[in-house]
Amino acid sequence: MKRVVLITGHYWRSNKKAGFHWLADAFHRNGSEVLFFTCSLSLLSFLRRDKRLQYDGLFQARNRLIAEEEGLWSFVWFTPWHPANLRAGILNKLSTPLFRRYGSFSLGSAESFMQSADVFIIESGPGLLLVPYLKRLRPDARFVYRVSDDLRFLRSHPVVIQAEEEYVSRFDLVSVPSTGMLKLFEGKTPHLELHLHGINKELFDADYPNPYAGTAGPNLVFVGVSHFDIDFLDRASRLFPTRNFHIIGPIDGVQDCPNVKIYGELDFLKTVPFIKHADIGLATRSYMPGAELLGDSLKIIQYTYCRLSIVAPSFISTDRPNIIFYHPGDDESIRRAMLAASTYNRSQTYRDDIKSWDELAELLEGGQHA
The missing domain is CATH 3.40.50.11010 (Rossmann fold)
Structure with missing residues (x-):
């Protein structure tokens, strides 16, 4: 042994x-x-x-x-x-x-x-x-x-x-x-x-009740513990008032908004249904030196395994086709990225490299x- x-x-x-x-x-x-x-x-x-x-x-x-x-x-x-x-x-x-x-x-x-x-x-x-x-x-x-x-x-x-x-x-x-x-x-x-x-494939392949049941409109989820781009959330939630933004993690400084729901830090098993049933994954990080290397972060791997389109800042380096980029601080760029993520064909998501x-x-x- x-x-x-x-x-x-x-x-x-x-x-x-x-x-x-x-x-x-x-x-x-x-x-x-x-x-x-x-x-x-x-x-x-x-x-x-x-x-x-x-x-x-x-x-x-x-x-x-x-x-x-x-x-x-x-x-x-x-x-x-x-x-x-x-x-x-x-x-x-x-x-x-x-x-x-x-x-x-x-x-x-x-x-x-x-x-x-x-x-x-x-x-x-x-x-x-x-x-x-x-x-x-x-x-x-x-x-x-x-x-x-x-x-x-x-x-x-x-x-x-x-x-x-x-x-x-x-x-x-x-x-x-x-x-x-x-x-x-x-x-x-x-x-x-x-x-x-x-990734724990068994966990993500299992069936779960939809945590968004009864919620009208597309649901976007962010799961993380730090470096969240709060400015993106302020702009995107204003630009798309009928879309629901679900923020999971110990994130401070988020303004009250009717289409933004803050959950705080949840046990990992409780976050899986939120990812699996989401329409779009948010990898919206604020910039720090080295953030360019996060194109294959654990969260992006989880989103990708669930075949989500992903909205991420343009400084992240990746060639994954399901990641749509926005320029931080730019309303028009955020609007285009959100629209493109909504129309992305999830069946095209490549996930064979995920072990x-x-x-x-x-x-x-x-x-x-x-």
């Missing part, structure tokens, strides 16, 4: 299921013993008002190996400090020597599991600083760098970006989720592969090539 360690910034008991949660499920379902190791939590997290601290039981779970199910464990690595962007160049520079030592903190009771691990899958983030120690601890294990995000887009501390540059060539596989991210690593490693985000999480887990484990 293989032992797989997933090192991520996500918390196992989070309400929001990220890609690493689904990968852990897939490895566990396929018979591996799994450790879901949460990093980048420390006393600094309180100063930064880290939203993960709001989850019940997280603080009590710190530095404890917890059996979540038979063959699946979680561990919240809580350290005195971690490499967090201090929002000032001089502070980041001064903190670099200290933050470089992040990987030297004790792994506590998680280390016994890691000593016999067969596969380490490390997400883009501070967990990269553990690579030298883990390589010494388990030199024969398979090391996979799963690049969920561009570290520059995440505004990571420079020491984390430096660790990526220094250690990327030491991985047996560097797996990126979008064609745009391939360019970030070309020439830096011979083990680079494109693996789009997976299940089980298929992606096999790729990361080294069972086959894409």
Whole structure:
């Protein structure tokens, strides 16, 4: 039985299921013993008002190996400090020597599991600083760098970006989720592969009651946690008063409008019917450096699997035919994009490149090539 360690910034008991949660499920379902190791939590997290601290039981779970199910464990690595962007160049520079030592903190009771691990899958983030120690601890294990995000887009501390540059060539596989991210690593490693985000096909293939039942007019849905283009929503809801905009996620600053409904953050399973029964998916993000690479984001993959047309800002780079672009801040551009999305032939949506999480887990484990 293989032992797989997933090192991520996500918390196992989070309400929001990220890609690493689904990968852990897939490895566990396929018979591996799994450790879901949460990093980048420390006393600094309180100063930064880290939203993960709001989850019940997280603080009590710190530095404890917890059996979540038979063959699946979680561990919240809580350290005195971690490499967090201090929002000032001089502070980041001064903190670099200290933050470089992040990987030297004790792994506590998680280390016994890691000593016999067969596969380490490390997400883009501070967990990269553990690579030298883990390589010494388990030199024969398979090391996979799963690049969920561009570290520059995440505004990571420079020491984390430096660790990526220094250690990327030491991985047996560097797996990126979008064609745009391939360019970030070309020439830096011979083990680079494109693996789009997976999807739980059974969940999305199942039948659900229509959450929009009784609602007249087309329904558009946005599901996300940050960087929402509120200006787009203000303009689009005004330009199309008979269309219904459903916003799912902890989004603040949305103006009251009769055709806009805000749901807040929902459990992932509750969002699936909203996506599946929508007429149009919204990938309407505000711009940040690195946002160009989000043409194959997990949400776009989910929308595409449900054969939705997608409205997205023009700075996102993708050649998916079901994505219709608008220029942020431009009423006429938004109007054209909305009309084009409404008339898009959904049967033309190409989704053969979308894999299940089980298929992606096999790729990361080294069972086959894409």
